Structures are given as C-alpha cells and as structure tokens.
Amino acid sequence: MTGRILPFGPRLAPPPEPVAPRGGVRRADEVDEEGLTPTDHERFRRVVLPHMDSAYNFARYLCRDPSQAEDLVQDAFLRAFRGFRGFRGGDPRAWLFAIVRSSHLTWARSQGGQRVQPFPADVEQAPTEDDTPEAALVRQGEVDMVRGAIAALPEPFRETLVLRELEELSYREIAEATSAPIGTVMSRLARARQMLLAALPPLLPTEEQRP
Amino acid sequence: MSACPDKEALLHGLLDGELDAVNAQAFEAHLKTCAGCAAAFTELQGLKARVGAPGVAWRAPDALRQRIEAMTAPAPPPRRTLRKAAPWAVSGVFAAIAASLAVMVAQPIAIAGLEDELVASHVRSTLAEHLVDVQTSDRHVVKPWFNGRIDFAPPVIDLVDQGFPLAGGRLDYIDHRVVAALVYRHNRHVVNLFVWPAKPGGAEPATIARGGYSVVHWTERGLEFWAVSDIEAKDLASFERAFQAHAPS
Structure with a gap:
C-alpha cells in the first residue's frame, strides 16, 4: 500500500521561471502563480459561474449539438478564467457570450465547412430534460417544436434571437456580444421573428379571431 | 392586413422595451388607430411568449x-x-x-x-x-x-x-x-x-x-x-x- 514516497521538494519550491511561450501560444500555467489570485478565483466564481446555464444555452443554439456545446462552454470558461483580468466590468454575460461565440467560430473555421450539417441533431428532434406530469407531455411537444424552429434559423438570425428572447440582452449588449452594429442587430431580430412566425404553426388549432 | 412598412423598427422596439418614453407613447397611440400594426404587434407578443416559454432555453448538464x-x-x-x-x-x-x-x-x-x-x-x-x-x-x-x-x-x-x-x-x-x-x-x-x-x-x-x-x-x-x-x-x-x-x- 505505502509505496515509495516521491521526493517532492522541487514542486513545493517557488515555481521555476516561465519558459518562453512556444509558437506565440500563451502558457496554460500562467493562470495561477502569475495570473489570478485567490480573490480573483472567488470573484470569478461569484460573477461568472452563475451564468453557466446562459452560456450553455447560447452555445447549444449556436452549434446545435449537445456534446459540442459542452466542449464550447468548457473551453469558453477556461478562456474566460484565464482572461478574467481583462474583464472590464459591465454585464459579465455579454462578455461571456462573446467568448463562447469566438470559440464557436474558431471551431467552425477549423472544420473548414466539412462538418456543417444542414440539419444537426437539435433541428430535427430536440431531446428534453426532466419534466414530470402528464400535462408536460403536451407542452413538451410545443417546446420541441419551438426549439427546432429556432435551431433551423440561419446562424446570424439564430444567435441574435437567442440573445434577445432567451437571454434578454439589450440591443446594445447583443451588438457587443456579436460584434455587429446595432442597426444590424435590429434588422436581424425582425427577420428572425418573421422566419419563426412563418415556421411555427399557430399555437392553438382553433385560434381566436383577430380584432 | 399588415403592419405599416415604415414602422417595423418601432414595432420591435416597443416589444423589446427599447423605445424611449416619447417614441413609445407615440407608437402606442398609433397602435390604437392602425389595425394592421396592432395585429402584427399581438402576433409578435404571442411569438415572444412561445419562444420565452419555460423549457425552450437549454440548461447546462x-x-x-x-x-x-x-x-x-x-x-x-x-x-x-x-x-x-x-x-x-x-x-x-x-x-x-x-x-x-x-x-x-x-x-x-x-x-x-x-x-x-x-x-x-x-x-x-x-x-x-x-x-x-x-x-x-x-x-x-x-x-x-x-x-x-x-x-x-x-x-x-x-x-x-x-x-x-x-x-x-x-x-x-x-x-x-x-x-x-x-x-x-x-x-x-x-x-x-x-x-x-x-x-x-x-x-x-x-x-x-x-x-x-x-x-x-x-x-x-x-x-x-x-x-x-x-x-x-x-x-x-x-x-x-x-x-x-x-x-x-
């Protein structure tokens, strides 16, 4: 059981001087000793971690694939964590979304379009989380339909709509997160809504007559 | 019946609470008199409720x-x-x-x-x-x-x-x-x-x-x-x- 105990002196000593970055890539272990203090850790957990659902929701609608969304969010939190000193305050979500989005774009570019599926998993059938009573069954059909309709929107419209309707960002925050002029945000949102209205069947079979 | 073509930005702006008080008031007054814009606004409100319904947003595993x-x-x-x-x-x-x-x-x-x-x-x-x-x-x-x-x-x-x-x-x-x-x-x-x-x-x-x-x-x-x-x-x-x-x- 008790094996040889490793001589652990070197590791407990102050960290050795940093090796020069290779290929311009930042060393991953700059994080702690040189980067973030325990206070930063605590602040990150308080300020950024609560938005994990939001980040996942955005990532999921961006890439429309559950496991890819997990990768994106984990990657984004790692990058957010390392770059936390660069966070200027303001709504942490807009900042986080911008990071998720850039991770997504990096990934999409690295795929060179070869894995761009016209109908990814989430478009056709959206698996759902736990929901208990019978009434949920009916509602779930509606939820799947709405999710599918959103997932089928072209990306610029999809991301704008999700940030507005599901994450409730202001036009200005959406513009910031998506690096788009505010006018573009507005026209994308209007177009996204028109496309959704066209794609979704009316909520009730017997719709009440309009005024 | 459709909304006034020049009112789209106001329509969505009101829906999203992005209009200032003056514009919001003016456009609400317009909605009372324009059936096309009023219908479009109702339709958009319905859509907003459906998209914002519980369960549509994904939760992190x-x-x-x-x-x-x-x-x-x-x-x-x-x-x-x-x-x-x-x-x-x-x-x-x-x-x-x-x-x-x-x-x-x-x-x-x-x-x-x-x-x-x-x-x-x-x-x-x-x-x-x-x-x-x-x-x-x-x-x-x-x-x-x-x-x-x-x-x-x-x-x-x-x-x-x-x-x-x-x-x-x-x-x-x-x-x-x-x-x-x-x-x-x-x-x-x-x-x-x-x-x-x-x-x-x-x-x-x-x-x-x-x-x-x-x-x-x-x-x-x-x-x-x-x-x-x-x-x-x-x-x-x-x-x-x-x-x-x-x-x-």
Missing part, C-alpha cells in the same frame, strides 16, 4: 457544471496537506469522491499533493462521466483534437495489441495548469495518462501505490507522464513499458 466548478476552484495553498475540503467535494454528487478521499486522509502516509490530485482526478473522471472529451480509439483523431486546446503535443499511441486500447482524450486541470489526459482501457479498468511539459527539476520516475490506486511517473522528451489506475502496480508498469516502447522517437 450537471456533469459540465461540476467540471467547470472544479476547474475554477480556488487554488489550494502551495504547502497544503491533503485537501480535506476540496471545493467540489462540498456538492452532494461528489460525496462518493469525498468518501474515497476520506479513506486516503485516514492513511498515515506522507503527503504528496500532486499524486493526490492525480488520483482524485482519476476518480472524478470515472465517477462524473467525464472520462473523455473526444471518444475514439483512433489516435489520428485524438492527436489533432488537442491542437489549439493545449500548447504542447502529447504523443498519442494506441496500445491495443499490448492490452491497453486507447479510449479517447480529455483536458484536465492538474497542478494549476491544463493538461492532456489520454484514456486507455485495460479489461474493465481505466488508465488515465496525464501529460504536460516537464519543468526543470521535476519529480523522479517512480511507482507509487496510493489508496488502492497505482501511480507511475516518467519523463520523456520534455514531457511529464503520470499514469493513474486502479489496476495492479505491475500491470501499470507494463503499460509504461509498452507506452515507452511505442512512443515516437
């Missing part, structure tokens, strides 16, 4: 949440004893890990924080269903997967002929840095091989037993390798030999 919380956990003090209250151990889901840590705490053995971290990470990887981020036995898939995620290139080799088929790869967070974890299977057991660039004056090669887990360490071509598993120490040693023999040189 628990396993992801735990991984990220572990990743951002406050750094333990450098000269720590065993992590009796690791941050992620607080959550109920990790009670099992806490229990296994408690077993290790109970052992009157000297402290080597890194090995405990490695073993804890190994245990976590098998409990939290976060064994692999990229699940494939194809090393040509695993190797490029690490590109851009870490700033070094771990040698990825399949040892299926030696009894250790490659199961995939994963990123992990060990000793304050992101490391590569290669995952191998041996019968029904899992071998986690953690890899990161060696620092000058790193630990000597060694084989350690720790709370039912074996840890084997070696350094090769500027990279540190730490293999962790619950297989027997001699089996893990043969894994090391196989890996060293087949590593690209």
Whole structure:
C-alpha cells in the first residue's frame, strides 16, 4: 500500500521561471502563480459561474449539438478564467457570450465547412430534460417544436434571437456580444421573428379571431 | 392586413422595451388607430411568449457544471496537506469522491499533493462521466483534437495489441495548469495518462501505490507522464513499458 514516497521538494519550491511561450501560444500555467489570485478565483466564481446555464444555452443554439456545446462552454470558461483580468466590468454575460461565440467560430473555421450539417441533431428532434406530469407531455411537444424552429434559423438570425428572447440582452449588449452594429442587430431580430412566425404553426388549432 | 412598412423598427422596439418614453407613447397611440400594426404587434407578443416559454432555453448538464466548478476552484495553498475540503467535494454528487478521499486522509502516509490530485482526478473522471472529451480509439483523431486546446503535443499511441486500447482524450486541470489526459482501457479498468511539459527539476520516475490506486511517473522528451489506475502496480508498469516502447522517437 505505502509505496515509495516521491521526493517532492522541487514542486513545493517557488515555481521555476516561465519558459518562453512556444509558437506565440500563451502558457496554460500562467493562470495561477502569475495570473489570478485567490480573490480573483472567488470573484470569478461569484460573477461568472452563475451564468453557466446562459452560456450553455447560447452555445447549444449556436452549434446545435449537445456534446459540442459542452466542449464550447468548457473551453469558453477556461478562456474566460484565464482572461478574467481583462474583464472590464459591465454585464459579465455579454462578455461571456462573446467568448463562447469566438470559440464557436474558431471551431467552425477549423472544420473548414466539412462538418456543417444542414440539419444537426437539435433541428430535427430536440431531446428534453426532466419534466414530470402528464400535462408536460403536451407542452413538451410545443417546446420541441419551438426549439427546432429556432435551431433551423440561419446562424446570424439564430444567435441574435437567442440573445434577445432567451437571454434578454439589450440591443446594445447583443451588438457587443456579436460584434455587429446595432442597426444590424435590429434588422436581424425582425427577420428572425418573421422566419419563426412563418415556421411555427399557430399555437392553438382553433385560434381566436383577430380584432 | 399588415403592419405599416415604415414602422417595423418601432414595432420591435416597443416589444423589446427599447423605445424611449416619447417614441413609445407615440407608437402606442398609433397602435390604437392602425389595425394592421396592432395585429402584427399581438402576433409578435404571442411569438415572444412561445419562444420565452419555460423549457425552450437549454440548461447546462450537471456533469459540465461540476467540471467547470472544479476547474475554477480556488487554488489550494502551495504547502497544503491533503485537501480535506476540496471545493467540489462540498456538492452532494461528489460525496462518493469525498468518501474515497476520506479513506486516503485516514492513511498515515506522507503527503504528496500532486499524486493526490492525480488520483482524485482519476476518480472524478470515472465517477462524473467525464472520462473523455473526444471518444475514439483512433489516435489520428485524438492527436489533432488537442491542437489549439493545449500548447504542447502529447504523443498519442494506441496500445491495443499490448492490452491497453486507447479510449479517447480529455483536458484536465492538474497542478494549476491544463493538461492532456489520454484514456486507455485495460479489461474493465481505466488508465488515465496525464501529460504536460516537464519543468526543470521535476519529480523522479517512480511507482507509487496510493489508496488502492497505482501511480507511475516518467519523463520523456520534455514531457511529464503520470499514469493513474486502479489496476495492479505491475500491470501499470507494463503499460509504461509498452507506452515507452511505442512512443515516437
């Protein structure tokens, strides 16, 4: 059981001087000793971690694939964590979304379009989380339909709509997160809504007559 | 009947609460007199309610949440004893890990924080269903997967002929840095091989037993390798030999 105990002196000593970055890539272990203090850790957990659902929701609608969304969010939190000193305050979500989005774009570019599926998993059938009573069954059909309709929107419209309707960002925050002029945000949102209205069947079979 | 073509921005602006008081008032007055805009506004309100309904937004899976919380956990003090209250151990889901840590705490053995971290990470990887981020036995898939995620290139080799088929790869967070974890299977057991660039004056090669887990360490071509598993120490040693023999040189 008790094996040889490793001589652990070197590791407990102050960290050795940093090796020069290779290929311009930042060393991953700059994080702690040189980067973030325990206070930063605590602040990150308080300020950024609560938005994990939001980040996942955005990532999921961006890439429309559950496991890819997990990768994106984990990657984004790692990058957010390392770059936390660069966070200027303001709504942490807009900042986080911008990071998720850039991770997504990096990934999409690295795929060179070869894995761009016209109908990814989430478009056709959206698996759902736990929901208990019978009434949920009916509602779930509606939820799947709405999710599918959103997932089928072209990306610029999809991301704008999700940030507005599901994450409730202001036009200005959406513009910031998506690096788009505010006018573009507005026209994308209007177009996204028109496309959704066209794609979704009316909520009730017997719709009440309009005024 | 349709909305006035020039009123689209106002329509959406009112819906989103983005109009200033003056514009909002003026457009609400317009809605009272224009049936087309009023119908369009009602329709958009209905759409907003459907899209914003509970359940449409995705929630982060628990396993992801735990991984990220572990990743951002406050750094333990450098000269720590065993992590009796690791941050992620607080959550109920990790009670099992806490229990296994408690077993290790109970052992009157000297402290080597890194090995405990490695073993804890190994245990976590098998409990939290976060064994692999990229699940494939194809090393040509695993190797490029690490590109851009870490700033070094771990040698990825399949040892299926030696009894250790490659199961995939994963990123992990060990000793304050992101490391590569290669995952191998041996019968029904899992071998986690953690890899990161060696620092000058790193630990000597060694084989350690720790709370039912074996840890084997070696350094090769500027990279540190730490293999962790619950297989027997001699089996893990043969894994090391196989890996060293087949590593690209």
